[in-house]
Amino acid sequence: MPQSLIGLRKAELDTPVLCLDRQRFERNIRVMLETVHAGGKAWRPHAKGHKTPAIAWREIGEGAAGITCAKVGEAEVFAAAGIHNILIANVIAGERKAERLAALCRWSSPIICCDHYAQAEPIAASCRRLGVTCRVLVDINIGMNRTGIRPGTDALELGQAIDKLDGLELIGIMGYEGHLLKVADPGEKLRQIREAIGILELSRDSFQNSGLRCDIVSAGGTGSVAITSQCPAVTELQAGGGVFGDPMYVQQCGLEGVEPALTVLATVVSRPALDRAVLDAGRKTTNPDIQAPVVKDHPDAEVVSLSAEHCTLKLGPQSQELRIGDQVELIVGYADFTTPLHDEFYVFHGDRLEAIWPIWARGRLQ
Amino acid sequence: MPQSLIGLRKAELDTPVLCLDRQRFERNIRVMLETVHAGGKAWRPHAKGHKTPAIAWREIGEGAAGITCAKVGEAEVFAAAGIHNILIANVIAGERKAERLAALCRWSSPIICCDHYAQAEPIAASCRRLGVTCRVLVDINIGMNRTGIRPGTDALELGQAIDKLDGLELIGIMGYEGHLLKVADPGEKLRQIREAIGILELSRDSFQNSGLRCDIVSAGGTGSVAITSQCPAVTELQAGGGVFGDPMYVQQCGLEGVEPALTVLATVVSRPALDRAVLDAGRKTTNPDIQAPVVKDHPDAEVVSLSAEHCTLKLGPQSQELRIGDQVELIVGYADFTTPLHDEFYVFHGDRLEAIWPIWARGRLQ
Incomplete structure (x- = not known):
């Protein structure tokens, strides 16, 4: 360097x-934070777009509650830089990966996502071997059709199964309305995002009615932050890319400010x-x-x-x-x-x- | 690691x-080398696609005469790994870059390209300050319309001007038929590539008739290697990507073997x-x-x-x-x-x- x-x-x-123009970047951080806080939510900006502890620390310094990562390997880096409130907003699989995650849990406190018992059980086993507990969100498909379990009975049963697994601690749910970031008509975008987040709200209710914890309801990309921040069920937003003010978000997703x-x-x-x-x-x-x-x-x-x-x-x-x-x-x-x-x-x-x-x-x- | x-x-x-499947990779190296050698040329494979000294050394071990780079910074890395016969098949500008290139010439022996006196003169000045000489090819536009000086009088005059500059040593010309790699009809592709390389041949003749050195006539990407290797004027080929056998080259450029x-x-x-x-x-x-x-x-x-x-x-x-x-x-x-x-x-x-x-x-x- x-x-x-x-x-x-x-x-x-x-x-x-x-x-990086530091003044613009810091103004953008404040715009993103104000948007999220205006909805009464916590901001846990995604770090995959910058991969940089110095940037994550600026976000936290301004008021972010933690960060979001896409990979266990990213979480290891940010934890090594002193940031421990990390959501890995992704599902993982494979014995080596489960071992790495459990090892990370010994000295940090990541949250991982699962959309199937076949991911959860091996992670729980690795955690038990190392004598640690990993916090988990259930990843629910709210229409994007990438990862995520079907909402309704499937999601609830997965939550109940995870809740029974020693080595894991179920603390909530997440979904991503990534398929709706570029809906051109503002009214239509509002309607469709509310509908997608409505699936998360029903899931939260079903979890809580069944006695499952649902402290965290995580959603929200930069292209939807203004709307998703206003959805009552959501507790925290992942929107991370806005801090750079990319033309993509402004031109394709209508991000303002x-x-x-x-x-x-x-x-x-x-x-x-x-x-x-x-x-x-x-x-x-x-x-x-x-x-x-x-x-x-x-x-x-x-x-x-x-x-x-x-x-x-x-x-x-x-x-x-x-x-x-x-x-x-x-x-x-x-x-x-x-x-x-x-x-x-x-x-x-x-x-x-x-x-x-x-x-x-x-x-x-x- | x-x-x-x-x-x-x-x-x-x-x-x-x-x-990387080593057996396939080494077979591909031999296919590329045989294609180039069948035309009686030297092979100086481009390293921008792998950026890896271990791979460059395998290529040289099999018979490559040197390597090609796209950046001064790449050449610095390969030189540090012991490879010194490096063509930087690119034009550079800016005082800092000229200083870096001259510094590299103190302990290695790169070849750089120029398509304008405004690049050549500052490089020559940096080389004189450091008491070194940098070898140069004139980059000629053979139809790709990216960099490259117009062939004919413009190219010759640039060659003559470079030849007079202390700190530089003119040793040849290069061109790149990159716009013709994906011509679908084999006969048409052959005709168009021969025509483009014909421009290099005329340039070489004009250089030599004017008493300028033209030891190197460099051209050839992986997508054109079979044809360009057979063009008499060319002395060496840059084709580097074929060692991985990418589907792109096979499907879009008709590379065989x-x-x-x-x-x-x-x-x-x-x-x-x-x-x-x-x-x-x-x-x-x-x-x-x-x-x-x-x-x-x-x-x-x-x-x-x-x-x-x-x-x-x-x-x-x-x-x-x-x-x-x-x-x-x-x-x-x-x-x-x-x-x-x-x-x-x-x-x-x-x-x-x-x-x-x-x-x-x-x-x-x-």
Whole structure:
């Protein structure tokens, strides 16, 4: 980590680098937090989009109640950085993975999700061997049709079975309305999300009526946070991506109040035609999947293609002044798939490099 | 690096992991080498798709003359691992980058490309300051319209200008027929590639007739290797991706003789419906861009969606026996965008883990 670069200006840096505008990022954190708190919920932002303990600690410093992870390996990293209130919002399987989770429970306190007894029982067995207890949410399919058990009797019976397993402690349920984040019509989006979260509410009632604990009802992505935060049954929100203010969330999901905070600083390496500039940042630097990057401060320059290590811009009359060696910033379209390509965030206050934050959970795929 | 895992079988490993079948990989190396040697050329395989010194050394061990890189930072890694005959098949710009390249020239011997005097002059200046000489190829646009100077007078004049610069040593030219890799009709593909390489041949003649050195004429991707290897003007081929036998090259570019050697070993973590299984390997484990992954050994299982950390399979009657905890292998569609997501290759002989090779140039984006 080249900490010796701190204090330099962008023009003094080699490229490409992943740049975080700290002021915008912190304003976005407050916007997300206020949205969740306005609904009276706790905020447990997902860390999969940043994988960075320094960022998680900023979120917690502002008021987040804990964090969400996608992988046991991510939880290990954040726990090692001192964060222990971690929901692993995912199901896991395999003997090695169960052993790892149980080992983590010896020195941290993760919460895991299950949608079948075939996951729960081996985890419980590993926990018993190590003399620990792992907290569990039942993952319920609320219409997304990825993981998640069928609501109703199936979910209740799974909850009852988990509740009986030594080594596990049932504490609630989760669901994800991920299939509804991009519903275009606001009224329709509201209706459909309320309906999906209604399934969680019925599940909570059925759990509690049967004497099962349901302290946590977890849901909510960044693309639905404004609506899901207002659904009474939900106790906490996972929405994590909004802190970067990605154009994807603003343009495709209608997220309001945030501004893009994440860019790739690149250099013009070739100017082979009047209307063409080539940058030193391709698909291995910024992943255009879901939402392509946008050129910052050059409104008539457009990203027309990205290969592995090149970004080709089509230049309009105003951007044709760009010369070989000039720097250009690309606004990252969707941070989630871009941050794992990098080892660190370069954190700026305006034009000045203030910090370099290691993306310690990068590559923690297990 | 968990070297203590060596000797284990796949069933004993946690997932997901990136798996390389060493026997297939080595057969693919020989196929690529034989194709290039059949045309009487040298093979300088591109390393951007693997970023792994252990792999580059296997290629050199089999007969590769050197390697190709996309970034100065990659070249630094391979040089540190003892490989010094490196073509950086890319143009670079910016004072910091020129300084890095010159510093590399003090202890290694890279070759860089230029398509404009505005790149060449600052590199030459950095080299003079450090008392080194950097070898250069002129990058010529042979129809791909990404980087590359216009052939003809422009290219010749750039060659002459570089030849006069102290600190640089002009040794040849390169071009890339990357826009022709997927031409479907074999006859048309042959004709168009010959035409594109014909531009390089004319450029070489014009360089040599003007007394400029043109020892190296570099071209050729994996998708065109069979044709470009037979073009008389070319002296060496960059084709690197074929060593993994990616389905992309076989299906989209008609590459023959190779077999897929790269897979992601994953686990079924959820079985929420009769025809649906969910694996623990999503877009952060295998990038489906360019070519989606394919399920190995389960012909009636199909990848229907990939989110960040989940792969959803649609199961036919024969694969419906898959249970939570079972392992499934996904054949990587296009290795180039997948390997940078990982820290290491797990190298197998059959079912047995033989080695773990660090992907040391992962994230070397500068």
